[in-house]
Each structure stands twice: as C-alpha cells, then as structure tokens.
Amino acid sequence: MPYVLPGGPPKPKEGALAPPPRPPGADEILGECRASIAAAKAKYDEVIAGTAGTARTVANTLEPFNEVAMNVANAANAAQLYREVHPDAKVRDAATACEKEVTTFSSELLLDRRAYDALKAVDVSKADALTQRFAQVTLRDYKRAGVDLDDKKRARIKVIEDEVTDLGQKFQKNIASDTRFIEVTDPKRLDGLPPDWIAAHKPDAKGAIKITTDYPDYIPFIAYANDDELRKQLYIKFRSRGDAANEGLMKQLLALRLEKAKLVGFKDWAEYQSDDKMLRGAANAAQFIERITTLAQTRAKKDLAELQAAMKAYGGRLQNVQPTAPGTIGDWQKSWLERQVKKEKYAVDANVVRQYFEYNAVLAGLLEITSSIYDLEYRPAWDRRTWHPDVRVYDVHRKGSGDPLGRIFLDMHPREDKYKHAAQFGIKEGVAGKQRPEGALVCNFPNPRTASGPALMEHGDVVTMFHEFGHLMHHILAGQQAWVRQSGVATEQDFVEAPSQMFEEWGWSYETLSRFAKHHQTGEVIPKDLVAKMRRAEKFGLGLQTLQQMFYAALSLEFHRVDPAKLDQIATVKRLQAKYTPFPYVEGTKFHASFGHLVGYSSMYYTYMWSLVIAKDLLTAFEGPGLLATATTHKYRDAILAAGGTKPAADLVRDFLGRPSDFRAFEKYLTTD
Numbered sequence: 001m002p003y004v005l006p007g008g009p010p011k012p013k014e015g016a017l018a019p020p021p022r023p024p025g026a027d028e029i030l031g032e033c034r035a036s037i038a039a040a041k042a043k044y045d046e047v048i049a050g051t052a053g054t055a056r057t058v059a060n061t062l063e064p065f066n067e068v069a070m071n072v073a074n075a076a077n078a079a080q081l082y083r084e085v086h087p088d089a090k091v092r093d094a095a096t097a098c099e100k101e102v103t104t105f106s107s108e109l110l111l112d113r114r115a116y117d118a119l120k121a122v123d124v125s126k127a128d129a130l131t132q133r134f135a136q137v138t139l140r141d142y143k144r145a146g147v148d149l150d151d152k153k154r155a156r157i158k159v160i161e162d163e164v165t166d167l168g169q170k171f172q173k174n175i176a177s178d179t180r181f182i183e184v185t186d187p188k189r190l191d192g193l194p195p196d197w198i199a200a201h202k203p204d205a206k207g208a209i210k211i212t213t214d215y216p217d218y219i220p221f222i223a224y225a226n227d228d229e230l231r232k233q234l235y236i237k238f239r240s241r242g243d244a245a246n247e248g249l250m251k252q253l254l255a256l257r258l259e260k261a262k263l264v265g266f267k268d269w270a271e272y273q274s275d276d277k278m279l280r281g282a283a284n285a286a287q288f289i290e291r292i293t294t295l296a297q298t299r300a301k302k303d304l305a306e307l308q309a310a311m312k313a314y315g316g317r318l319q320n321v322q323p324t325a326p327g328t329i330g331d332w333q334k335s336w337l338e339r340q341v342k343k344e345k346y347a348v349d350a351n352v353v354r355q356y357f358e359y360n361a362v363l364a365g366l367l368e369i370t371s372s373i374y375d376l377e378y379r380p381a382w383d384r385r386t387w388h389p390d391v392r393v394y395d396v397h398r399k400g401s402g403d404p405l406g407r408i409f410l411d412m413h414p415r416e417d418k419y420k421h422a423a424q425f426g427i428k429e430g431v432a433g434k435q436r437p438e439g440a441l442v443c444n445f446p447n448p449r450t451a452s453g454p455a456l457m458e459h460g461d462v463v464t465m466f467h468e469f470g471h472l473m474h475h476i477l478a479g480q481q482a483w484v485r486q487s488g489v490a491t492e493q494d495f496v497e498a499p500s501q502m503f504e505e506w507g508w509s510y511e512t513l514s515r516f517a518k519h520h521q522t523g524e525v526i527p528k529d530l531v532a533k534m535r536r537a538e539k540f541g542l543g544l545q546t547l548q549q550m551f552y553a554a555l556s557l558e559f560h561r562v563d564p565a566k567l568d569q570i571a572t573v574k575r576l577q578a579k580y581t582p583f584p585y586v587e588g589t590k591f592h593a594s595f596g597h598l599v600g601y602s603s604m605y606y607t608y609m610w611s612l613v614i615a616k617d618l619l620t621a622f623e624g625p626g627l628l629a630t631a632t633t634h635k636y637r638d639a640i641l642a643a644g645g646t647k648p649a650a651d652l653v654r655d656f657l658g659r660p661s662d663f664r665a666f667e668k669y670l671t672t673d
C-alpha cells in the first residue's frame with residue numbers, strides 16, 4: 001500500500017482549521033530571544049546566590065544552572081535559525097543582533113569564577129551517575145575556558161577570544177569576496193561544457209566571456225572544459241583566493257590560539273582542541289591520519305592508474321595541453337579525467353535516476369522508514385506558527401503514545417534570502433520535565449508546489465535528506481534527558497556526524513530504496529542493477545579522494561602544532577601535498593589562504609574521516625539482519641541515538657556493537673568495490 005504522506009498535501013481546506021497564523025515579526029523574535037536571555041540571567045543569579053546559610057546542593061545550584069544552559073540555548077538556537085531562514089530582512093537583522101547578545105552573555109558566563117566555585121562546591125558523591133557526569137563535564141568546560149586563572153589571565157583570554165572571532169570572520173570574508181576570473185574571447189575554447197552552461201555565459205560588449213572562481217562557474221568548468229590551458233589558469237586563480245591578506249591573518253590567529261592553549265595548560269592548540277574529543281591528543285590524530293593514508297594506498301594507486309589510462313585514451317580530446325612532470329597528472333586535470341572515466345566506464349544517466357525520486361514520495365518513504373525502524377508516528381501540527389508557508393510541522397510520537405517526544409520543522413525548498421546548503425538546526429534542546437526537543441531541517445530540494453512538472457530529486461539530494469534527517473532523529477530521540485548537556489546531539493564533536501553518515505546507507509541500499517524509489521509515471525520500482533551501478537560509480541576515485549582528505553587533515557593539524565612564528569605556510573602546503581597526494585603542487589597557488597575550515601575546524605579537519613570510520617563500523621550490526629530489522633534498529637535507537645551525551649561516545653558504540661569500535665569495516669569499504 002502506498003504510504004500517505006502524513007499531513008502532506010493536500011493541506012486541510014480553508015476554514016476546516018483556523019488559518020495558519022502569520023509568521024512572527026522582528027519585534028516578537030527579538031522579544032522572545034531577549035526573554036530567553038533574561039530568564040537565563042535570572043536563573044544565573046539563583047546559582048550565584050545559592051540558599052543562604054545552607055550548603056551547595058544539586059537542587060539549589062546544579063538544577064538552576066541547567067536552566068541557565070537551556071535558556072541560553074533557546075536564545076542562541078532561535079537566533080541562528082531565524083538569521084538563516086526568515087524571509088523578512090528585519091527579522092534576520094533582529095536575530096543577528098540577539099545572537100551577539102547571547103554570545104556575549106555566554107562567554108562572560110564561562111569566565112565567571114563565582115559560578116565555577118558554586119558548581120565545584122556541590123557534593124555530587126551521592127548523586128546518580130548522570131548528575132555526576134553533568135557536574136564533571138560542566139566543570140571541565142569551565143576549566144577549558146580558563147575560569148580558574150587569575151584576573152589578569154582571564155582578561156587576556158577574553159581579549160584573545162574576541163580577536164580570534166574577528167580574525168576568523170575577516171579570513172572567511174576575504175575568501176568570499178575574492179572572486180577572480182578569466183576571460184575567453186574565442187567561444188570555441190568552451191568546447192566540452194554543457195550547452196546550458198554555455199548559454200548562461202554570453203560574451204559581453206567587447207566579446208569577452210567571463211568565467212569566475214565562484215562554484216557554479218568553477219566546478220563545471222574544471223570538470224568539463226576540454227581546454228587544458230584555460231582550466232589550469234582558472235585552477236590557479238581558484239586556489240589563490242584570499243592570498244592577499246589571509247596568510248597574515250592566519251599567522252595572527254594561530255599565535256592567539258597557541259597563547260590561549262598555553263594559558264589553560266596545554267602544549268599547543270591541537271592538544272587543547274582534541275582534549276574533550278573521542279580522538280584525544282594530537283599525536284593520536286597524526287597517527288590516525290597516517291593509518292588512513294596507508295589503508296588508502298592500494299585503491300589510490302588503482303585510481304591513479306585509471307586516470308593515467310584515461311589520459312592515454314581520451315587525452316586526444318584535450319586542447320592546449322599543459323606540460324606536467326614526467327609520469328604525473330596535473331591537479332587541474334584530475335576532475336576532467338574523472339569525468340571522462342565516469343562517462344565511459346561508470347556511466348549512470350542522472351536523468352534516468354531522477355525519475356525514481358519524486359520529492360513527495362522520497363519524503364514519505366523517509367518518514368515511513370524511520371517510523372517503522374524507530375517505532376514512531378509523525379502527526380501534523382498545522383496550528384503551529386512557522387516562518388514560511390512551505391514549512392511542514394510534525395509532532396513526533398512513540399507509536400500510539402499521546403505525549404509527543406518532540407516536534408520537527410521541515411523547511412525543504414529554496415527561496416530567496418534562505419540558507420543555501422542543507423543542515424539540521426536545533427530549535428529547543430529537550431530537557432525532561434521542562435521542555436520538549438524541537439529541530440528543523442533546512443534544505444534546498446525541488447518544490448512540488450512551484451515545480452512545473454513533478455519535483456524530481458537528484459540521488460545526491462536524496463542521500464543528503466537522509467543524512468540531515470539522521471541528525472534530526474538524534475536530536476529528538478536524545479532530547480529526553482534531564483541534563484541539557486546530555487540531551488540531543490550534545491556528544492563529542494568528533495562523533496556527531498557518525499550516526500548521520502551511517503544513515504546515508506538507508507538512502508543507498510536497494511532494500512530501503514525499493515520501498516519508495518518508484519518511477520513517478522509508471523510506478524516501477526528502481527531496478528536493482530541500476531542501484532548497483534550507481535554505487536559503483538559513487539565509489540570510483542575513493543582512494544584518491546581519501547588521500548586528498550588526509551592532505552587537508554594533516555595541513556589543519558600541522559598548522560596548529562608548529563610554532564606560528566616559525567611556520568612557513570606555503571612550504572608546509574607544498575611538503576604535505578607531495579607527501580599525501582600524487583598530484584604535484586602547482587606554482588602560483590596558495591591553497592591554505594582559502595581553506596575556510598582552518599577557522600571553524602581549526603586543527604580538527606580529520607574528524608570527518610574519524611566519524612566515517614565509526615559510521616562504517618556501526619553499519620556492521622545491520623549486515624546480517626538488514627537495515628529494517630527492528631531488533632537491531634531498536635537497539636541502535638536506544639544505545640546510540642536516545643543515549644545522547646549520557647556516556648562518552650566510545651562507550652555508546654561499545655554498548656551497541658558489544659565490542660570497542662575498530663577499523664575493519666572501514667578497511668573493507670575502502671578496499672572493495
């Protein structure tokens with residue numbers, strides 16, 4: 001029986017329900033956000049005051065502190081969400097303003113010695129394990145922030161934090177605003193590019209066709225253009241963005257990070273940054289990078305041989321071929337060669353695939369599958385006010401239960417001034433007895449309401465939908481804990497992607513796809529051999545991609561382990577590129593100047609791969625019984641998702657697998673087709 005999208009189109013007739021309330025305006029958003037900050041401040045005063053004449057207890061100190069954290073999160077979450085999705089610019093500005101206020105408040109909070117002393121004074125020796133863990137993790141966070149340093153050092157940390165934020169913003173802005181371009185006067189030199197791309201790039205009055213380093217230009221150009229000289233020119237421009245100022249900014253940023261790490265008792269930033277993560281210690285991170293690099297060698301060699309064979313076979317299609325060192329392939333040639341091999345050897349017609357992924361059917365399939373494997377029900381909540389009429393709201397229930405577990409908002413389609421990527425946003429962190437968890441998916445998938453025909457999705461978008469929904473499930477199912485620091489996705493930062501990376505498999509496996517991936521006209525289930533072909537194509541180039549990732553990981557780690565005064569940034573890039581990848585450094589490029597992850601991820605770019613290793617290991621539990629067997633999925637739901645941050649992530653994984661996590665599954669994934 002086809003699964004009916006719960007509450008999906010058609011919406012209830014006008015008059016059947018009260019009309020959907022109008023979206024909240026700027027005054028209300030700012031008012032709500034400031035009310036949360038005020039509530040946090042009031043609870044904070046309670047924490048500091050304690051109960052006169054009596055000892056510090058869980059009830060008079062830890063519990064109000066929990067509510068401080070809950071209210072701070074409410075303010076910060078709402079501000080971040082509205083800043084990214086609200087259609088009204090006034091609301092987005094109000095949200096940005098409130099986000100600043102809440103950031104200021106929470107950074108003051110973490111350096112306030114009075115709160116730290118109050119929390120430290122609570123005797124938790126007789127409290128339950130979760131309360132003890134909450135106290136311990138909170139005190140650790142305070143110490144990491146530098147709260148137990150003297151006044152002078154704390155003041156210095158405050159200055160460092162502000163400067164680091166400022167430098168990071170400047171670094172990112174320099175990348176975003178540094179759009180470079182090449183000009184082509186001979187239209188024949190666009191040979192190889194898709195006709196719609198060429199049609200969108202008309203010559204100007206002087207007859208010049210401008211091709212920029214922005215992604216919609218750069219990505220197709222580097223993959224399709226047959227003109228090797230132009231591709232190399234654009235590649236050099238692309239990999240030079242930010243270089244006017246960003247090396248200098250990075251030098252200052254690294255120095256400040258090192259200073260902070262030393263102030264709070266660590267050897268360097270990489271040690272400090274990894275200290276509260278699963279993969280602890282910079283030496284372990286370096287070892288991890290080496291281990292993955294070794295594992296990837298065989299496949300990478302095969303990939304490279306395939307690219308070299310492609311150069312022999314299809315090199316004749318190139319124009320203005322650029323010289324490379326003997327036996328090597330230029331970094332600017334890689335995408336083009338990959339595209340040739342994919343076309344000739346792993347051909348999957350995206351237009352054929354798309355026919356099986358109509359948006360409403362995909363969403364219905366995703367809801368049906370999660371409802372079945374996690375024993376949930378999605379009930380539409382049309383009365384809820386949202387920021388845009390396209391947003392769908394559901395209350396998530398355990399099957400047959402009156403009380404909802406939480407609420408989800410699906411903002412799935414593009415519109416002007418909306419966030420351009422795909423992400424899960426927490427709205428409310430669940431705190432048992434205080435508030436239910438709420439979360440939103442913010443994506444950019446085709447819109448059935450505005451599409452001229454059926455809203456067909458790329459398979460990549462289907463996988464993205466499953467990935468992001470994995471975060472949402474984690475947020476809701478884990479949002480039933482009493483302590484906010486253990487609720488939702490409040491787990492180690494290098495574990496948080498693992499459940500979502502694992503859940504991508506439900507968007508790839510024939511077992512799950514066959515439940516909803518049906519041809520939108522004929523109803524035919526997606527053919528099994530088409531899925532197999534899609535999977536083979538997806539894995540082509542995995543060895544080289546893994547090495548490229550390890551190059552970036554090593555770069556982000558090494559920048560944060562070396563004395564910034566002695567760090568030669570460009571020499572490090574050249575050395576590491578040669579060490580990890582078979583593609584020689586191209587003169588004139590300064591990749592690190594536009595490596596934005598150096599701001600957000602700092603030393604921890606390797607965490608993407610680390611969580612993927614765990615994701616592949618988690619997946620082994622489903623190998624025999626399949627992805628839909630409830631004995632396994634319920635165990636997974638309880639041991640990993642619902643457990644949230646109640647235990648260290650390594651313990652959650654061990655609880656679920658019945659053994660510590662290891663590399664075997666990842667090794668198999670990397671070495672087999």
Ligand SMILES: [Zn+2]
Nearest residue numbers: 467471497500
């Ligand atoms: Zn994710």
